[in-house]
Amino acid sequence: MCTICGCGTSVIAEHANSEQHGGTHGGTAHDHDHAHNHPHPHKHDDHHHEHADGPIDFGKGRAGMYVAGMSQERTISVERDILSKNDAFAATNRTRLQNAGVFALNLVSSPGSGKTSLLVRTITDLKEKWPIAVIEGDQQTSRDADRIRATGAPAVQINTGKGCHLDAHMVGHALDHLSLRSGSLLFVENVGNLVCPAAFDLGEAHKVVVLSVTEGEDKPLKYPDMFAAADLMLLNKADLLPHLDFDVSACLAAAQRVNPRMRSLTVSARTGEGLAAFYSWIEERASATAAPAP
Amino acid sequence: MHEVSLVESVVALVEDERRKQGFSRVRTIRLKVGMLGHAEPEALRFCFDAVTSGTIADGARLEIETVPGAGWCPRCHQTVPLEERFASCPLCGNVHVRMTAGDELRLAEMEVE
Numbered sequence: 001m002c003t004i005c006g007c008g009t010s011v012i013a014e015h016a017n018s019e020q021h022g023g024t025h026g027g028t029a030h031d032h033d034h035a036h037n038h039p040h041p042h043k044h045d046d047h048h049h050e051h052a053d054g055p056i057d058f059g060k061g062r063a064g065m066y067v068a069g070m071s072q073e074r075t076i077s078v079e080r081d082i083l084s085k086n087d088a089f090a091a092t093n094r095t096r097l098q099n100a101g102v103f104a105l106n107l108v109s110s111p112g113s114g115k116t117s118l119l120v121r122t123i124t125d126l127k128e129k130w131p132i133a134v135i136e137g138d139q140q141t142s143r144d145a146d147r148i149r150a151t152g153a154p155a156v157q158i159n160t161g162k163g164c165h166l167d168a169h170m171v172g173h174a175l176d177h178l179s180l181r182s183g184s185l186l187f188v189e190n191v192g193n194l195v196c197p198a199a200f201d202l203g204e205a206h207k208v209v210v211l212s213v214t215e216g217e218d219k220p221l222k223y224p225d226m227f228a229a230a231d232l233m234l235l236n237k238a239d240l241l242p243h244l245d246f247d248v249s250a251c252l253a254a255a256q257r258v259n260p261r262m263r264s265l266t267v268s269a270r271t272g273e274g275l276a277a278f279y280s281w282i283e284e285r286a287s288a289t290a291a292p293a294p
Numbered sequence: 295m296h297e298v299s300l301v302e303s304v305v306a307l308v309e310d311e312r313r314k315q316g317f318s319r320v321r322t323i324r325l326k327v328g329m330l331g332h333a334e335p336e337a338l339r340f341c342f343d344a345v346t347s348g349t350i351a352d353g354a355r356l357e358i359e360t361v362p363g364a365g366w367c368p369r370c371h372q373t374v375p376l377e378e379r380f381a382s383c384p385l386c387g388n389v390h391v392r393m394t395a396g397d398e399l400r401l402a403e404m405e406v407e
Contacts, residue, residue, distance in 0.1 A: 073321060073407040078311060082303050082325070082333075082399045165296055196296035199332045199399075224379045225332040257389065258380045 012158050012173050086200055089168035093203025096175065101182035103286035106204035108226055110219075111192030113212040114236045116144045118269040119187055123151045125272075126279060130286070131184040135174045137166040137191045144189060154178060165196040168203055185286060198225040205289060206231040213237045213244055217251035220258045227258045232265070232281060239268040297337040300399070301345040307401050308351050317406035320354040324403050330363040330379045330396030354404075363396030 081087065097104050107115050116136075123132050134155040136144040145157035156174045158166060171188060180186060188204060190197040198207075209230035211219055214237055220227040227233065233255050235248065252264050263281065267274035308320060327335050335358045342356045363376035367383040368390065374383050376396060382389045 073405055074317075075403055075405050076311060076315060076317075077403045078307065078401045079403070080307055080401050082300050082307070082401055085303055085306055163299070165299070167299065195332070196299075199296055199300075221380070228379060260390070 012156060012170070012177065083199065083201075086168050089172055090201035090203040093168055093172050093175065096172075097180075097186065097203060097205075098289060100180050100184075101289065102180045102184045102186050103282075103289040104186040104188060104202075104204045105282075106188045106190060106197075106202050106207045107210060108190045108194070108197045108207055108230065109192060109210035109212075110194045110215060113192070113210045113215070114269050115189050115192070115210050116147055118210060118234065118236060118267070119189060120147055120151055121269045121272065121275065122187075122278070123148065123153045125275065126185070126282075127151065127153065131181045133178050133180055133184060133186050135166075135171060135178070135186065135188045137170075137189060139163070139191065160191055164191060164193050165200050166190050166202060167200045171202045185282065194219070194223040194226050198229045205285065208232045208234060210234045210236050211251070213241055213246040213248070213251075217247050218254055220251070220254040224258045227255055227262065230259065230262055232263050232278075234278060235264060235266045236269055238266045238273050239271045297333060298341050298345055300333055301338060301342055304401055305346060305349045305351050308349075308404065311404065312350055315406075319407050320351050320404055321407060322355045322357060322405040323351060323401070324357045324359065326359050326361055326398045326400045326402045328361045328363065328396040328398035330376065330393065331399055333399055335360060359402065361395055361398045363393065365391035365393045365395075367391050 107119070109115050119134060123134075126132060132153045134145070134148045134153055136142075136148065136155055136157045137160060138144055138157070139160050139162070141159070142157040145155040148155035156177045158170050158174055160166065160170070166188065178186075188202055190202075207230040209226055209232070211233060213235060216222070220233075235251060241248070248266060255262060255264055265274055265277050265281070267278055269275075304323065304325070308323065311317075325338070327333050327338070338358065339356060346352055346354060363379070363381075364373050365376045365381075365383075366372075367374050367386065367388055369388045370383060370385050372385075373394060374385055374391065376391065376393060377384075379393060379396070381391070383391050
């Protein structure tokens with residue numbers, strides 16, 4: 001398995017019934033400098049032999065002594081962010097999207113908050129105005145991509161296998177399968193998971209967290225990382241509020257406490273309530289990146 | 295459980311360092327993990343041996359230094375400890391404390407031979 005994205009087990013499918021090319025990704029054609037390539041032909045740059053000028057000192061190492069056949073331990077200061085590889089892929093994606101004039105949103109939430117229904121509704125309402133494409137992340141199946149394609153929008157399904165989140169490397173591969181016109185909106189629907197996707201920048205313009213009113217109003221306090229990483233919260237399934245004890249103001253207060261900069265909108269993908277405000281939010285920001293289609 | 299991906303990323307960084315610095319074995323890997331961040335030290339430890347098996351980091355010992363949360367309170371004009379990412383200032387109750395530490399997720403150093 002590729003150690004960067006696990007793409008030996010992930011599958012990127014452009015069409016529902018097309019041949020999935022996971023085999024290529026897991027095979028030798030997709031080399032990420034695995035542990036056993038050996039680009040340096042036995043260099044001695046890990047220790048210094050001062051043959052020319054100084055004495056040959058075997059006591060200089062960390063141990064202060066030399067035993068034949070045993071190397072001397074040393075400490076290397078690295079100080080690199082563990083996510084620096086992902087962040088580099090994300091920066092590449094971000095530049096690529098900006099240069100292509102594409103405005104990308106990364107939708108994150110628990111499973112079952114209504115992300116796909118929200119996307120279907122949004123595409124149906126906005127497709128006359130903007131070209132829209134979708135990258136779908138799920139552990140298995142292309143059901144979500146199939147639902148998106150039914151609206152007429154192109155969709156690429158990434159199956160993460162055992163993976164609990166999308167990363168920037170996977171999204172880079174998915175972008176290869178989309179021919180995005182300048183002025184497009186791109187929605188990335190992350191794997192339903194309110195924890196792990198918070199850590200992985202994909203190169204999007206904004207993270208949008210979707211919370212449904214059938215969940216607890218204290219979710220922002222219980223899962224602060226995701227709400228701290230998002231710029232917009234959509235409180236979905238508002239049409240169910242009359243049947244629930246959900247306290248909207250308590251939920252919005254919890255969200256504000258975790259992330260004072262985050263905007264919040266109460267919406268219903270089913271009835272369309274509140275979605276006009278979401279579309280305005282998109283247009284205000286997308287017009288800076290992506291010009292509307294003529 | 296994104297800690298598996300995080301340990302895979304650590305292994306990739308160790309590989310980078312091996313290419314640059316040349317070593318044959320990693321004895322110890324030291325990480326700095328913020329207490330207010332998204333990574334759980336116990337989960338990192340739990341998957342470390344399985345993920346590093348067969349890699350350059352196979353057999354390495356994992357040491358994790360946890361970094362406590364801290365933030366700057368503009369009202370108190372000082373750095374204050376933070377128990378939670380969104381906690382109020384423990385001195386004056388101000389809710390607008392800017393987090394300055396506790397979000398770390400770094401490969402700090404390694405002992406190699």
